[in-house]
Amino acid sequence: MPKFTKYLLIGSTEAYCGKSATILGLSHQLQQKGLDIAYGKPLGTCWNKSLDSLVEEDVQFITTSLNLPENRIAPTMLNLDEITVQKCLQGLDQTDYQKSLEQQYSRMQLGDLVLLEGPGNLDEGSLFNLSLLQVAEVVNASVLLVARYKSLLSVEPLISAKQLIGDRLIGVVINDIPTEHLSTANTTMRSFLEQQSIPVLGLLPKSDLLRSVSVHELAKQLNAEVLCCSDRLDLMVESLAIGAMNVNAAVKYFNMRRNMAVVTGGDRVEIQQAALETSTHCLILTGQLPPPSFILSRAEELEIPILSVDLDTLTTVEIINRAFGNVRLHEPIKVQCIRHFMAEHFDIDRLLSLLDFNPAAALQ
Numbered sequence: 001m002p003k004f005t006k007y008l009l010i011g012s013t014e015a016y017c018g019k020s021a022t023i024l025g026l027s028h029q030l031q032q033k034g035l036d037i038a039y040g041k042p043l044g045t046c047w048n049k050s051l052d053s054l055v056e057e058d059v060q061f062i063t064t065s066l067n068l069p070e071n072r073i074a075p076t077m078l079n080l081d082e083i084t085v086q087k088c089l090q091g092l093d094q095t096d097y098q099k100s101l102e103q104q105y106s107r108m109q110l111g112d113l114v115l116l117e118g119p120g121n122l123d124e125g126s127l128f129n130l131s132l133l134q135v136a137e138v139v140n141a142s143v144l145l146v147a148r149y150k151s152l153l154s155v156e157p158l159i160s161a162k163q164l165i166g167d168r169l170i171g172v173v174i175n176d177i178p179t180e181h182l183s184t185a186n187t188t189m190r191s192f193l194e195q196q197s198i199p200v201l202g203l204l205p206k207s208d209l210l211r212s213v214s215v216h217e218l219a220k221q222l223n224a225e226v227l228c229c230s231d232r233l234d235l236m237v238e239s240l241a242i243g244a245m246n247v248n249a250a251v252k253y254f255n256m257r258r259n260m261a262v263v264t265g266g267d268r269v270e271i272q273q274a275a276l277e278t279s280t281h282c283l284i285l286t287g288q289l290p291p292p293s294f295i296l297s298r299a300e301e302l303e304i305p306i307l308s309v310d311l312d313t314l315t316t317v318e319i320i321n322r323a324f325g326n327v328r329l330h331e332p333i334k335v336q337c338i339r340h341f342m343a344e345h346f347d348i349d350r351l352l353s354l355l356d357f358n359p360a361a362a363l364q
Contacts, residue, residue: 037112
């Protein structure tokens, strides 16, 4: 590996903890500090066919957001999907991926610091000898772990990770902390982890916006027909409401929520009407029954998209909940939000110190 380049591998204790968000916010701060950064994702997990070629969506989105040139993009070694796994299990893939990783990365000049996005958890990639620790050892990377806050017991996987990764673990970011738990996380949790030689570099509060899903993404996941306001599919949905009760109860229920998607039957006109007059960003009608014209007209006036799905309510709700659980960061408004959060809640100077960096040197 080039001696002048340092590697920081951003991993997580479980999938969808906020690795990409952390990388975006962190990268912005590093660029402001004058560091020449590069980015890569050795293990691809989110591929999309584009212009007759396969594109790793996270790599494409992050490199575009950071305006990185081609010579600051580290290669992805393989696509982790069913076909790739099957070939490996059947003995059809004998590739030494660690050797390939070392050879490809050693040939590249990647600036001051390479940010590598790790796999979904500490074990993913082990089948190909590309787990988090294995990648870290090949490229001699420090590791920054991102964990989602659930309770004070969220320290347990971080303690296990420290035992596994050892001194390569340079720090942790604890994400998605409810406002009412921020004080406890900042005192009890931070103090305990620091005593275990685990630097806590960031405590990020829960954000409905970062956990939100665009109407466009919901329409895609539901294979829905857009009945109106196709130019407002960029609206962000922060919560889900099911319109299955009487209209008086529905109004009270809807008024307790904001920026919601309302799922109701195509025949529940009174519920549709109530939803349009509250904080609704998307109306999803099940059963493929078209709404009356006055509902469509009112939705157009209020610029609220209406989607029609050929699914029952239960299946529709399951798909939407899954979309919330696997939310990605591919909207500009979320990029601005995470940059603000990281600037306010992440200790960039301490990270640079732990990495043995002199930011002033990078500016020369």
